[in-house]
Amino acid sequence: MHPYLRRRQGKEPVSYPSPDMEKALARTLGVPIFQEQVMQVAMLAAGFSAGEADQLRRAMAAWKRKGGLEHYYGRIVNGMLARGYDREFAESIFSQIQGFGEYGFPESHAASFALLVYASCWLKRHEPEAFLCAMLNSQPMGFYSPSQLVQDAKRHQVKVLPVDVGVSGWDSALEGEHARPQVRLGMSVISGMRAAIAERIETARAVRAFIDVADLARRAQLDKHDLQVLAGANALSTLVGHRRDALWAAAAAVPDKDLLRVTQPEEERAVLSAPSEADEILEDYKATGLTLNRHPVALLRPKLLEQRLLPAETLFTYPNNRLARGCGLVTVRQRPGTANGVMFMTLEDETGSVNVIVWPSLLEKQRKEALQATLLAVYGVWQREGEVRHLVAQRLVDLSHLLGALRTTSRDFC
Numbered sequence: 001m002h003p004y005l006r007r008r009q010g011k012e013p014v015s016y017p018s019p020d021m022e023k024a025l026a027r028t029l030g031v032p033i034f035q036e037q038v039m040q041v042a043m044l045a046a047g048f049s050a051g052e053a054d055q056l057r058r059a060m061a062a063w064k065r066k067g068g069l070e071h072y073y074g075r076i077v078n079g080m081l082a083r084g085y086d087r088e089f090a091e092s093i094f095s096q097i098q099g100f101g102e103y104g105f106p107e108s109h110a111a112s113f114a115l116l117v118y119a120s121c122w123l124k125r126h127e128p129e130a131f132l133c134a135m136l137n138s139q140p141m142g143f144y145s146p147s148q149l150v151q152d153a154k155r156h157q158v159k160v161l162p163v164d165v166g167v168s169g170w171d172s173a174l175e176g177e178h179a180r181p182q183v184r185l186g187m188s189v190i191s192g193m194r195a196a197i198a199e200r201i202e203t204a205r206a207v208r209a210f211i212d213v214a215d216l217a218r219r220a221q222l223d224k225h226d227l228q229v230l231a232g233a234n235a236l237s238t239l240v241g242h243r244r245d246a247l248w249a250a251a252a253a254v255p256d257k258d259l260l261r262v263t264q265p266e267e268e269r270a271v272l273s274a275p276s277e278a279d280e281i282l283e284d285y286k287a288t289g290l291t292l293n294r295h296p297v298a299l300l301r302p303k304l305l306e307q308r309l310l311p312a313e314t315l316f317t318y319p320n321n322r323l324a325r326g327c328g329l330v331t332v333r334q335r336p337g338t339a340n341g342v343m344f345m346t347l348e349d350e351t352g353s354v355n356v357i358v359w360p361s362l363l364e365k366q367r368k369e370a371l372q373a374t375l376l377a378v379y380g381v382w383q384r385e386g387e388v389r390h391l392v393a394q395r396l397v398d399l400s401h402l403l404g405a406l407r408t409t410s411r412d413f414c
Contacts, residue, residue: 004031017089020044034107035060038097045093046079060097072097128158129174129181136172136189143411146189147290148331148348153183154292155352162292163187163235165216166209170198189288190233197226213239213249224254233287234280243283244272282406289409295350297328297375300402309377312352316389324382326354326391327399329375333412347376355390356380366396373398374408 006012007029014029016022024040025032032038038060039053048056056072073094080090105113123131132153136146144152150160159182161175172186187198197220204210204219213236217227227250230236236246275283278299284291297304301311309327318324328347335343341360346353356378363370377397383390 001033004029004033007031017085018045032093032096034105034110036107041093042076045083045085046076047083048075048079056097128153128156129183132158132160132183133172133174136183137186139188143332145289145331145409145411147285147408148353150290150292151295151348158183160292161185162237163190163233163288164238165201165230165235166205166238168198168235169202170195185288185292187235189290190229190235191287191289192225192229193233197222210239212253213246214253217253222254224250227253229287232283234284242272242274243280244275248272278404282404285406285408295348296403296406296408297348298350300375301350303402304377307377311349312347312354314351315354315382315391316352318382318384320382320384322382323380324391325377325379326356327375327377328354329408330373330410331408333371333410343370345370345376347378354378356393357383357390358393358396362393362396369396369398372400374400374406374410375403376400 003012007014016025016030021030021041021044024037024044028034028037032041035057039048039057042048042053042056043050059072076094076097077087077090080093081087120131123134132149135141135144135149139146153160159180161182161184163185165187167175168184168187170186170188172189173184174181175184176182187193187201188195200220200222201216204216207219210216210219213227216222216236216239222230227236228247231243231246231250234243234246236249237243240246240249277293281291281293281296281299284293285296304327307325309325312326312328315324315326326347326349328349330345331348331353332346333343334345335341341363343358343363345356345358347356358370369376373396375398377399378391378393379395379397380391380393383392
């Protein structure tokens with residue numbers, strides 16, 4: 001892909017080793033990209049028949065599992081040499097054919113994929129609320145967790161509203177008639193919540209609004225566990241107040257079967273203090289895996305700045321090859337088979353995400369930090385080429401202890 005991109009950007013001249021190659025490769029500036037082009041090259045430059053070219057296509061798709069490309073080497077290289085191509089070009093064509101066993105796309109598949117990407121980008125740009133809603137309602141899927149989707153949406157000025165038994169359905173939904181709707185989280189984001197429970201809540205609510213937690217429990221036929229799940233997710237706030245009050249009300253609304261319900265006068269009920277912001281964030285992650293409060297790293301920012309660990313938005317202004325320090329929650333770890341042992345990581349903070357490259361030599365030295373840290377500090381060199389930016393790691397420091405009891409998850413090697 002890199003030769004093609006350099007040619008498209010005018011950084012490298014477009015050339016063809018022969019008029020036949022121009023026929024096959026003109027639309028991709030002389031670089032074979034699609035499976036059909038490889039078949040054309042084999043036919044035009046190495047003398048393959050159409051049947052032989054199709055056999056080559058099948059072998060390309062399966063050679064990693066079954067082998068079978070080796071016997072094509074002489075046929076391709078010698079065929080091209082006999083037709084006047086130099087050995088270096090012939091060898092490079094065979095190497096590319098081997099590479100197609102990993103990433104080769106038929107042109108029709110590539111076009112379909114490109115169309116889906118374009119449509120998704122258009123929706124994310126022009127209808128970000130609807131895009132977020134659809135992504136949340138399609139979980140589990142893809143590369144990004146609900147937390148990452150919500151954090152990104154918030155950074156793009158999308159208003160996200162919490163789960164509320166007085167409003168929320170099972171799925172997340174759009175609210176508001178104005179130009180910028182809001183996204184209301186659905187009960188599906190709550191850990192331990194079941195669709196049947198949400199359906200009973202919606203059915204009862206359609207008759208009339210709930211008065212209090214006891215009314216909710218009675219009309220939606222909820223047991224103590226159901227109420228505690230909702231209270232833990234702060235979904236009862238409009239009925240009873242903050243989380244601690246909600247958990248207290250949940251316990252009182254459905255007493256143990258062998259105990260008589262005792263209704264206390266309002267003035268005699270325990271007065272519980274509201275949770276701190278840190279406690280709220282901790283409970284949010286426990287209950288839903290995400291928070292609508294500040295990003296956890298935002299609470300640690302003063303301490304991180306003392307160590308000169310800078311936010312993503314600052315790093316993104318850095319020029320190429322500048323020493324840099326970043327820190328964030330590890331959201332993704334990838335180690336593709338074609339990357340020669342390189343590991344790619346994504347760190348998320350309150351301002352955005354940073355892509356990190358960890359070379360095999362560093363991974364060998366700091367395997368524990370790379371694979372186990374939840375909050376990771378990276379010391380390295382900032383690399384920037386156009387809009388592509390990443391941090392090449394030179395040292396990793398596990399700062400997970402700063403998160404206390406907070407537990408987040410990452411998508412690792414999937």
